[in-house]
Amino acid sequence: LIPVTNEVRFPMLQNNQADMIIAAASITEERKGSVDFSMPYFTVNLGILTKKDSNIHKIGDLMGKKIGIIRKTTGEAYIKKDGGYNVSYCNDSVDCYRRLKSGEIDGYCNNNLFVMVYPIVDPAVEVNIKNLGDNVFLGVAVQKGNVELLEAINKGLIALSKEGFFKKAYEDTFESFYKGTVDKKYFLLDDLYSFF
Incomplete structure (x- = not known):
């Protein structure tokens, strides 16, 4: 794990200093021009x-x-x-x-x-x-053209969803931390993964 700031995280990926960006990487059209994104796993x-x-x-x-x-x-x-x-x-x-x-x-x-x-x-x-x-979708960003890693990440996300990982993670962390002030319907994408 490499700690990064907003300004350096995508350049680090493009310069081969990191294999993927996981935390809070919003999928935008502009960013799609320079990196590839996994399926979204969260929305905000x-x-x-x-x-x-x-x-x-x-x-x-x-x-x-x-x-x-x-x-x-x-x-x-x-x-x-x-x-x-x-x-x-x-x-x-x-x-x-x-x-x-x-x-x-x-x-x-x-x-x-x-x-x-x-x-x-x-x-x-x-x-x-x-x-x-x-809605802003979050995904895992990888270097443009890294198809093998992207496919592995997408398969992993589908498997995690089918296991109930995202729902359980939400319940174990968000529900208790946010003390009922946020609703999972605004964040979880389980309906999307049900197609796989």
Whole structure:
């Protein structure tokens, strides 16, 4: 396992420094041009973390305000495409959270799975905007043209789904951690794998 940042993970794959990217690799059309993706194993949407006292309940409430984002994420792509927001770049999720708490930014946009963590540990923040934009599918990224590895990963994902791995992993980790604040229907893809 190699720890990476958002900015270096895909170049590391392309430069043969890693065989695959597993954690939170969103499948996008742009990324498909430089890497190959497995079947999706998880889905997320974007969410926005705000302070409870900010009175922000919908995306329009953030027009003209500062939104924290992390470079090379689907949150950045959405906010820049939608326009009308003052973008402020953060180093990572914790940096965005700290900047929100200090008042430097008014919201933090990232995968809903990431931003929904903070209200569990800090009752002064909330995620009223939980399902922004289109579904984003997560997959395992491999170097372009590595068909053998890609086929092995896809077979493994199908086998894991048939064994109930993803459902059990969700129940053992997400349900207890998120304390009922997230619903598996937004994340699991068991229906997709039932075709195999």
